[in-house]
Amino acid sequence: MRPVPRFTTLRTLVAGLAAVITVVIASGCAFLILDGAGTPGVSIGEGDTGAGDTGKEDTGEGDTAGQGPAAALVPDPTLPSNSPVIGGPGVQVTPPRLMAISPSPVSSRTLRKIAALRHVQKVAATDGGTVRISGNGLQLLAVDPAQFRSWTPRPVAEHPEVWSALARNEFVADGATIKRLGMVLGAEYQLDGGPRLRVAASASLGLPGVDGLISKDLGRRLGFASGVVVLVHGDSGKLDEHRVERLLGPKAQVVTVGPTRADPKPPPAARQALVGRPESYLELYQRAATLCPGLSWTVLAAIGQVESGHGRNNGPSSAGALGPMQFMPSTWKSYGVDGDGDGQADIWSAYDAVPAAAKYLCANGAGLGGEKLRKSVWFYNHSWAYVNRVLSLATAYARTYS
Numbered sequence: 001m002r003p004v005p006r007f008t009t010l011r012t013l014v015a016g017l018a019a020v021i022t023v024v025i026a027s028g029c030a031f032l033i034l035d036g037a038g039t040p041g042v043s044i045g046e047g048d049t050g051a052g053d054t055g056k057e058d059t060g061e062g063d064t065a066g067q068g069p070a071a072a073l074v075p076d077p078t079l080p081s082n083s084p085v086i087g088g089p090g091v092q093v094t095p096p097r098l099m100a101i102s103p104s105p106v107s108s109r110t111l112r113k114i115a116a117l118r119h120v121q122k123v124a125a126t127d128g129g130t131v132r133i134s135g136n137g138l139q140l141l142a143v144d145p146a147q148f149r150s151w152t153p154r155p156v157a158e159h160p161e162v163w164s165a166l167a168r169n170e171f172v173a174d175g176a177t178i179k180r181l182g183m184v185l186g187a188e189y190q191l192d193g194g195p196r197l198r199v200a201a202s203a204s205l206g207l208p209g210v211d212g213l214i215s216k217d218l219g220r221r222l223g224f225a226s227g228v229v230v231l232v233h234g235d236s237g238k239l240d241e242h243r244v245e246r247l248l249g250p251k252a253q254v255v256t257v258g259p260t261r262a263d264p265k266p267p268p269a270a271r272q273a274l275v276g277r278p279e280s281y282l283e284l285y286q287r288a289a290t291l292c293p294g295l296s297w298t299v300l301a302a303i304g305q306v307e308s309g310h311g312r313n314n315g316p317s318s319a320g321a322l323g324p325m326q327f328m329p330s331t332w333k334s335y336g337v338d339g340d341g342d343g344q345a346d347i348w349s350a351y352d353a354v355p356a357a358a359k360y361l362c363a364n365g366a367g368l369g370g371e372k373l374r375k376s377v378w379f380y381n382h383s384w385a386y387v388n389r390v391l392s393l394a395t396a397y398a399r400t401y402s
Helices: 010-026 106-114 146-151 159-168 175-181 215-220 241-248 281-289 297-308 329-335 349-363 370-380 384-400
Strands: 032-034 099-100 118-133 136-143 169-176 188-190 197-201 212-215 227-235 254-255
Touching: 010 215, 032 297, 099 169, 106 118, 118 146, 118 215, 136 146, 136 297, 146 159, 146 215, 159 197, 159 212, 169 175, 188 241, 188 297, 212 215, 227 349, 241 254, 281 297, 281 349, 297 349, 297 370, 329 349, 349 370, 370 384
Parallel strands: 136 212, 169 197
Antiparallel strands: 032 197, 099 227, 099 254, 118 136, 118 227, 169 212, 188 197
């Protein structure tokens, strides 16, 4: 049987999944799991035991741009003046609030009319279709990774392996689909009447009735319908889905995605800031070191320079480490802190990542000095060459900024 290049009735598909997925998106949750053939340690919630690129040999990754290992032993002269960085790798996430399935390709003119509606901020159309595996129908979107990335939940958008899998014409399955069909990550599955597809990753996409993603090119080869799935981003709870439906025609199916209430979230409760928001990296390292009695700020500064050049290269690294102090997401779950008191423990914010690094080092004995300090740095990155490099740079910092 050939893959069927169409979506079945959306309301039939949505009935069981919409409520669950809406709750997931409303709470801001998403998960990402990669199979063992992907980049080592990149899965969110799993990975190496260290904070940084644990277990890899010392390669100079994370040095100030353009410098090699030897140059990295020179303390950064801009430390007292450079402001700590906040924010991720620049992916502006705009999750869909409405999703529509049209029986025919949606014209650019219609998309412009939808974009002109009140409270609409962004509109996009992508390809969609149905394939079958052992008789089980899967509703898939065929997407251009560069254009579709911002429509996914942030943990998915920020992880490169999902988008690399699509570029390789592999299958990214929704987590609910993996569970429902008992799929195995890394395995290949024969499409009924079509090619074999490798399930390279699983991600919570948060799109009702959508079982996964494939590349636009692969969708074209499978005969998917072009431009029949419309995504609309705008003010939550204020979009008029009936007007969108009228513009798309009587046979179009439109559903709400994500939170439906327009009420803003209450501000986070006031919290005591661990380090606040100092104006320079020098002061930030100095304040963070006080969280671990006996730990010199120079060790934090050395790790910050080796790992990211003090926020100049925040990753993701080849091992999946993120942010200015290059934490593995799994380690961040245990050691991430809200350093500036804004109510969030943000792996991408230096104000949170630097005190988290102090906490992690302290938990491994860094405040005791000597061999305990060396071992704590080894836990940060399982390489004795890395340890020697960091501590040599820390000594250089002490001489420069004494």
